[in-house]
Amino acid sequence: MHIVYLGKLADIAGRPAEDIVLPATIATSSALRAWLDDTRAFQGALLHRSVRMAVNNEIVVDPHPVVDQDEVALMPPVSGG
Amino acid sequence: MIVITQEPFEPSAALSRFERHAAGSGAVVSFSGYVRPDTAGGAVERLHLEAYPPMTQTGIVEAVRSASLRWSLTAAHVIHRVGDILPGEAIVFVATAAPHRRAAFEAADCLMDYLKTEAFFWKKEVTASGARWIEPRDKCYIDQTRWKSSKDGRQTCTE
Numbered sequence: 018m019h020i021v022y023l024g025k026l027a028d029i030a031g032r033p034a035e036d037i038v039l040p041a042t043i044a045t046s047s048a049l050r051a052w053l054d055d056t057r058a059f060q061g062a063l064l065h066r067s068v069r070m071a072v073n074n075e076i077v078v079d080p081h082p083v084v085d086q087d088e089v090a091l092m093p094p095v096s097g098g
Numbered sequence: 099m100i101v102i103t104q105e106p107f108e109p110s111a112a113l114s115r116f117e118r119h120a121a122g123s124g125a126v127v128s129f130s131g132y133v134r135p136d137t138a139g140g141a142v143e144r145l146h147l148e149a150y151p152p153m154t155q156t157g158i159v160e161a162v163r164s165a166s167l168r169w170s171l172t173a174a175h176v177i178h179r180v181g182d183i184l185p186g187e188a189i190v191f192v193a194t195a196a197p198h199r200r201a202a203f204e205a206a207d208c209l210m211d212y213l214k215t216e217a218f219f220w221k222k223e224v225t226a227s228g229a230r231w232i233e234p235r236d237k238c239y240i241d242q243t244r245w246k247s248s249k250d251g252r253q254t255c256t257e
Binding site for chain 2: 021023024025027028071074090092093094095096097098
């Protein structure tokens, strides 16, 4: 699975993206958030409601199925213009 | 036309091109946004804008398509910078053309609200005292509710 961290989440993760092997026990976006938050230094940042998740370039609503072949993006509140 | 670019651009040149492209329309409206030289945290050294292609691009395409239908636009153009942007440089340009002025004004306004609060951009402000990620001000979200319409409550510029 390719995981992209956007905005401040990349600073917290210490990298803009990473490739992982999805643990067999993780089948949903919610479980993925919790696992990443727990195993990286996020300290709850990924669990915040304002952080959206995109799977293969579509915003999903938790819990959404995820598989190892997916690209997942974790998105804090946006800010353009 | 929608352009997301690392390169500096000249809004006045973009407007000239757009006016030629939109020739025959009764009304052309444009907005140019620039990086302010200072903020509450002091003098701004630069802004850093991040996007997530292709979602950034497809989201803007959809917003422009929706606005074009809602306000019967004859043309629309969005330019948005990414990467490092210096004070005084243009960060965003929106132009709309329509048969009459009200439609062109409202469509440009709605597209700017979309870019501020919905488009997939992340903005970091770098000052002498450090860097911080910017989140939209409450005022931006209030502005945005003027156009709210889609079923999930997110603004789309759709009627």
